[in-house]
């Protein structure tokens with residue numbers, strides 16, 4: 001059945017409409033609004049726009065949300081949408097749309113899509129990590145995605161990797177996403193610039209140290225600037241540290257890395273692979289998991305949300 005998938009990010013909402021076979025018939029996007037009524041209105045309008053563009057009615061709608069989503073499709077907390085707490089999103093949207101609505105964590109949705117049609121296809125033991133503004137994670141074992149008791153599993157961004165480390169907006173110190181996300185990359189770049197280590201990065205930021213962001217470091221590294229490459233390797237160690245913790249825990253065959261930072265491709269992933277091999281427990285007695293880039297890009301979350309909705313619609317026909 002055709003389904004709509006909506007991925008709500010900190011700044012934009014991306015929607016897709018999939019046909020029976022999972023092919024994308026339409027894609028639309030809108031800025032993420034502030035406030036619950038505004039969010040509901042945006043998601044209802046996006047659904048209508050997608051249906052109009054594709055010329056079909058969706059049987060069910062799936063929504064991927066950043067943060068803690070319970071098994072009833074309620075959003076408990078989303079760090080980048082502070083106004084959205086304890087919001088029964090699936091229930092409220094279903095009232096507006098008159099059909100089944102499923103809400104799930106955005107990284108879980110991304111893994112659904114990558115496992116169906118992307119970098120985790122055919123893999124029974126896989127971990128997906130998205131490196132964006134923060135870090136999202138999800139995994140499958142024995143071929144099934146694991147959501148935990150409440151549905152809250154996968155908050156790998158808040159694994160503590162430095163007990164007395166940097167403060168995290170979550171209220172604790174030393175969370176992995178303070179070091180290995182896009183904002184972590186920006187901080188590493190600014191530290192390097194302040195230490196006078198990366199003149200090319202500073203030049204790309206227009207000579208203003210406060211304007212230095214992760215993308216300036218990535219751009220300098222892509223040019224082959226040796227100082228930028230060295231700083232990127234330092235950052236890669238933090239990425240690898242978290243992946244080593246996840247590997248020690250879950251023993252995946254493959255790790256899929258998505259999110260904005262994988263636009264750097266092997267420039268980032270090659271040093272991550274090299275560091276990971278040495279950080280694992282009993283590294284010389286085991287094979288290091290493959291570390292590969294996600295394949296579905298920014299559509300992964302929305303496509304996965306639509307797949308989750310299709311499954312739910314198949315299991316529970318609406319109104320019966």
Ligand SMILES: [Zn+2]
Pocket residue numbers: 157158168169170171172175
């Ligand atoms: Zn945290």
